[in-house]
Amino acid sequence: MSDLSVLAISGSLRDASFNTALIRAAQRLAPEGMTIQRYEHLAAIPPFSEDVEPEPPAPVVDLRERIAAADALLIATPEYNYGVPGVLKNALDWASRPSFPITSWVSPLAHKPVAIMGAAPTGMGTVRAQLQLRQLFLWTDSAVLSKPEIIVTNAHEKLALDGTVKDETTEALLRGLLDALVTRVRVTQLATAA
Template sequence: MTATVLAISGSLRADSYNTLLLHAARKHNPGGLDIEIYEGLRDIPPYDGDLDHPDRRPAAVTELRRRAAEADGLLIATPEFNYSIPGVLKNALDWISTNPTGGETVPLHRKPIALLGAAPTNFGTVRSQLALRQVFVCTGSDVVVKPEVHVFRAHERFDEAGNLTDETSVALLRELLTTLRTKIESRGGTASAA
């Protein structure tokens, strides 16, 4: 069966290299994954503990929690802001990492997650991915360890149409997706089959 992967870009920019990287993941999908790109990050309000209850959450948050919970895995492409995670991405993860009533399923708990990122710098997104890994230790998520996909000097690795053209980056991307698929399968297959 095909596993569903919710892909989230941590950038709001229309021409974001990280969003392009998620489209490249769809194009170079090794098979067995249905990659759905999430486009509602801009609609997620700042985290507010007073609203973090099933009866009070904003509709955009409820939808993101539902989609993350139903997905068999997550694919997160992060830029690097000030050596760390973009605020909008961290904010979204805060909303889907909680269980204030004690009776909800936490969408990130034990969820297979693969990280990747693209940046115009020489270090790619090494530091922001490291910061994300720390967040996912707290949430108990099952993060892919290797390969690490840091598309550095991204402006040289995409063509004018937004296609990822660097063969090494494509190979690493395919390996990352294959490893994510293996993690999902080792957990008993897809959510729909579980």
């Protein structure tokens, strides 16, 4: 198997983020041949504005280029007020544009394999935020994995901030998600080559 590159985005800006810890856990558990690089510049992306869209700011260009270069995306989202954090939605809005008028430019999210996961200290986890992301990726025509779902509840009991997984079920699900992502990337590559 050739090397597979994954760009991982945590939707949290917090230093002690459980979702960033979940990405660190994925990096530790990545199958052979998979490299997971964490995107660390979410805070630098300015609010989306159609006024500057024709000449997007450098952080936006960098994000688009990194998404385009990666074989897949791995997104770890917290849930704020029953939804996706604004900084994450904003970044994905930039990456998805332009949508109208339709031009020859294609979003780097189009047909991109995407795996979604999330961690929270509560008993509900990030179910609603993940659902919102799935809806967003329908519009971008991304290849989102539907299973396994990674909803880490009571994250403070299951994850250490350095990415150590303290729960066997969480570790097994995370390994399963990464294996499923490898399969989705390979299927997408075969379809593109055909």
